[in-house]
Amino acid sequence: xxxxxxxxxxYRCFLDGEIDFTPPKGCPKERNIILFSAExxxxxxxxxxxxxxxxxxxxxxxxxxxxxQSATAYALNQDIYEALASGCIEHSxxxxxxxxxxxxxxxxxxxxxxxxxxxxxxxxxxxxRVLLYVQDKMGDTKTYTDPxxxxxxxxxxxxxxxxxxxLCDGERxxxxxxxxxxxxxxxxxxxxxxxxxxxxxxxSQGVVKVKRMVQRQVSKNTANLKNGVDISVIERFDSLVxxxxxxxxxxxxxxxxxxxxxxxxxxxxxxxxxxxxxxKSREMQIENRKRYEEELGEAEKKFIETLNDQAxxxxxxxxxxCVSALLEDISVRFPGLQSEMxxxxxxxxxxxxxxPIDATIRKILDELRLHLPPINIDAELSAxxxxxxxxxxxxxxxxxxxxRIGAMEKIKARINETQEIIDSISKEIEASNIPDAARLEExxxxxxxxxxxxxxxxAKWTExxxxxxxxxxxxxxxxxxxxxxxxxxxxxxxxxxLLEGAEMGIAFIKSFREKSAxxxxxxxxxxxxxxxxxxxxxxxxxxxxxxxxxHRLVVYHYPSAEHDVTAMSHNEMDEDERLKLREAIILRHxxxxxxxxxxxxxxxxMKAILDYVKDVAKTDRHLEDSxxxxxxxxxxxxxxxxxxxNAVQYLHEFADQVILLLADENVPEGIAxxxxxxxxxxxxxxxxxxxxxxxxFLER
Amino acid sequence: MQDDPIIAMLKExxxxxxxxxxxxxxxxxxxxxxxxxGWDGPDTAVKSVLEQEVKH
Numbered sequence: 175x176x177x178x179x180x181x182x183x184x185y186r187c188f189l190d191g192e193i194d195f196t197p198p199k200g201c202p203k204e205r206n207i208i209l210f211s212a213e214x215x216x217x218x219x220x221x222x223x224x225x226x227x228x229x230x231x232x233x234x235x236x237x238x239x240x241x242x243q244s245a246t247a248y249a250l251n252q253d254i255y256e257a258l259a260s261g262c263i264e265h266s267x268x269x270x271x272x273x274x275x276x277x278x279x280x281x282x283x284x285x286x287x288x289x290x291x292x293x294x295x296x297x298x299x300x301x302x303r304v305l306l307y308v309q310d311k312m313g314d315t316k317t318y319t320d321p322x323x324x325x326x327x328x329x330x331x332x333x334x335x336x337x338x339x340x341l342c343d344g345e346r347x348x349x350x351x352x353x354x355x356x357x358x359x360x361x362x363x364x365x366x367x368x369x370x371x372x373x374x375x376x377x378s379q380g381v382v383k384v385k386r387m388v389q390r391q392v393s394k395n396t397a398n399l400k401n402g403v404d405i406s407v408i409e410r411f412d413s414l415v416x417x418x419x420x421x422x423x424x425x426x427x428x429x430x431x432x433x434x435x436x437x438x439x440x441x442x443x444x445x446x447x448x449x450x451x452x453x454k455s456r457e458m459q460i461e462n463r464k465r466y467e468e469e470l471g472e473a474e475k476k477f478i479e480t481l482n483d484q485a486x487x488x489x490x491x492x493x494x495x496c497v498s499a500l501l502e503d504i505s506v507r508f509p510g511l512q513s514e515m516x517x518x519x520x521x522x523x524x525x526x527x528x529x530p531i532d533a534t535i536r537k538i539l540d541e542l543r544l545h546l547p548p549i550n551i552d553a554e555l556s557a558x559x560x561x562x563x564x565x566x567x568x569x570x571x572x573x574x575x576x577x578r579i580g581a582m583e584k585i586k587a588r589i590n591e592t593q594e595i596i597d598s599i600s601k602e603i604e605a606s607n608i609p610d611a612a613r614l615e616e617x618x619x620x621x622x623x624x625x626x627x628x629x630x631x632x633a634k635w636t637e638x639x640x641x642x643x644x645x646x647x648x649x650x651x652x653x654x655x656x657x658x659x660x661x662x663x664x665x666x667x668x669x670x671x672l673l674e675g676a677e678m679g680i681a682f683i684k685s686f687r688e689k690s691a692x693x694x695x696x697x698x699x700x701x702x703x704x705x706x707x708x709x710x711x712x713x714x715x716x717x718x719x720x721x722x723x724x725h726r727l728v729v730y731h732y733p734s735a736e737h738d739v740t741a742m743s744h745n746e747m748d749e750d751e752r753l754k755l756r757e758a759i760i761l762r763h764x765x766x767x768x769x770x771x772x773x774x775x776x777x778x779x780m781k782a783i784l785d786y787v788k789d790v791a792k793t794d795r796h797l798e799d800s801x802x803x804x805x806x807x808x809x810x811x812x813x814x815x816x817x818x819x820n821a822v823q824y825l826h827e828f829a830d831q832v833i834l835l836l837a838d839e840n841v842p843e844g845i846a847x848x849x850x851x852x853x854x855x856x857x858x859x860x861x862x863x864x865x866x867x868x869x870x871f872l873e874r
Numbered sequence: 875m876q877d878d879p880i881i882a883m884l885k886e887x888x889x890x891x892x893x894x895x896x897x898x899x900x901x902x903x904x905x906x907x908x909x910x911x912g913w914d915g916p917d918t919a920v921k922s923v924l925e926q927e928v929k930h
Contacts, residue, residue: 327909330909370905373908374901376908376916377900377901377904377916379915379917380900380915380916380917380919380920381916383916383917383920384917384920384921384924387917668928669924671892671893672892672893672896672928675890675892675896676897676900679887679893679894682883682884682889683880683883683884690879
């Protein structure tokens with residue numbers, strides 16, 4: 175199957191547009207990517223869901239789920255809708271998507287239109303019209319208008335749930351990682367399609383109906399015989415078995431969901447415990463910081479004391495220099511003369527030189543006295559110099575200061591580091607979305623209650639089914655024996671034998687094929703995941719559960735699981751036991767996922783489906799051309815760098831046709847060699863379209 | 875239905891050759907007729923195959 179063209183008319187943000195998916199002539203086969211590059215809000219998601227709209231339609235709820243609750247819930251372009259509501263457009267307006275694809279040599283074009291009518295109170299709900307044109311290899315075209323037939327025909331080509339699995343966006347990623355119905359639906363859709371589930375179910379219905387007719391005939395023929403069997407008894411038991419088996423299946427699904435929810439709750443509770451641990455760790459770091467701050471306070475205090483002390487020393491240095499210079503000067507000019515000697519001379523009437531001391535000489539002598547050192551200055555200065563002249567002492571004090579400064583710097587660094595740790599923990603705590611622990615505990619209790627109740631139901635009904643089947647076996651045996659004695663007995667007996675064999679055989683085929691399909695899909699899944707993940711991420715692998723009542727994708731620690739599988743397997747195990755053991759071990763080694771890993775898992779799942787479909791088509795003629803295209807929206811965001819490069823290189827191998835939607839700034843270089851065509855999607859607005867619309871340009 | 879492993883599996887589960895042959899024919903008939911316009915359900919196909927089988 176391959177998309178060839180899509181056309182829009184007044185659909186959502188696309189007013190009129192047409193996209194041709196066929197590669198240019200002469201394009202090499204490996205260039206199989208049709209790339210759409212758009213700014214954010216440009217219309218990528220709308221484009222992706224246009225495929226769904228065309229093939230299966232979208233409801234108001236679907237539009238809201240796709241785009242969010244604030245989005246418009248109609249197919250019609252918003253400006254046109256508003257114009258219709260206000261009366262600028264009279265009567266009605268149509269929104270149409272027309273999608274063409276080739277399948278099995280035929281060209282199919284499905285055209286889906288939603289018509290909106292103007293009402294006095296606004297705009298009506300849409301009236302849907304769908305048309306299917308099928309052009310065969312000879313060029314003859316047939317047109318179909320019955321929506322039920324069209325839906326069934328499209329479902330045969332690409333079942334609705336398979337389509338959902340092959341349109342990959344963020345929502346798909348989340349669904350494939352969930353433990354709810356969506357993953358199971360996506361997996362079942364592919365498995366049932368590939369194992370011809372519908373064919374087998376339909377055939378089984380036919381077989382059971384005809385068997386019942388033959389049994390009634392036998393019952394009627396043998397009504398008067400002693401060993402006649404009342405067919406209504408068989409029908410009652412059959413009905414009971416069917417009813418109880420359906421109940422058991424429903425209960426098992428509820429049990430599986432409850433178990434899955436308990437596992438999720440356990441993870442969420444661990445998250446809460448982890449956050450509490452972080453809070454404790456943060457408290458401890460705050461205490462550490464307080465202690466370091468006190469240490470720093472003490473160190474600063476001591477440092478200041480030392481510094482003050484040293485301030486004296488530094489003054490002493492310059493004093494020492496001044497005094498030394500002064501001493502030298504006086505020693506040179508008046509060697510040996512001290513101020514006390516001049517004071518003593520001034521007390522007398524005559525100077526040393528013999529002149530009488532008059533006012534002038536007194537003044538000179540007084541001035542001289544002031545500039546002379548005292549008798550004991552040498553001793554004092556010597557002591558001071560001795561003290562101040564202690565270079566080594568001064569050097570030690572300087573070193574001590576340096577050490578004190580160094581110690582204070584270290585404490586400050588520790589304070590800063592501690593603060594960074596506190597900030598980092600605070601950010602982690604803020605980012606954690608902590609659920610309410612009490613609510614989770616209550617939910618956990620309820621889930622356990624469900625498991626207890628439903629397990630009891632399963633046990634009771636299983637016993638009822640066992641007893642009913644025993645009765646049926648007896649009754650059917652009696653019926654077969656009665657058939658032998660009835661009119662056309664041998665013929666009826668033969669018919670019953672063939673029909674019972676067919677009924678059993680269909681059940682065996684279903685189970686066998688489903689198990690084979692899942693085993694193969696798991697093989698392709700592991701291969702795809704190995705290609706996508708980087709070497710640094712090689713400890714993880716992906717697996718789809720086969721024996722749980724809800725299929726789900728599990729990411730697990732590969733080396734530990736394989737080690738346990740090897741240790742616990744033994745030769746006497748049959749294939750079924752081996753598979754069940756492996757699954758139980760894998761579930762024990764299940765890992766949690768980041769968003770990037772979920773995307774990798776989703777991509778690997780898509781690749782696995784596509785590979786499996788191709789594989790089956792090789793051996794099953796009626797599934798020829800079952801290779802599907804894929805449409806992927808922004809696959810590369812959130813994926814870490816190592817895995818990103820692998821994903822880019824590997825994406826074009828996913829399918830024969832890959833339609834890739836990317837935001838402008840996220841187009842990786844590595845994708846260029848595989849791109850056949852590139853379209854840009856640009857948002858524009860005009861007088862007639864104030865809300866804006868998306869135009870699609872083919873880049874040359 | 876060309877899958878040998880499936881036929882082997884059916885034999886292992888106790889189905890006779892006649893039962894397997896009938897089943898194969900039923901599936902083939904239903905597969906080919908169900909997409910035809912005017913198809914009225916699988917029981918017609920089953921009855922038709924059954925009558926042919928018991929004649930032989």
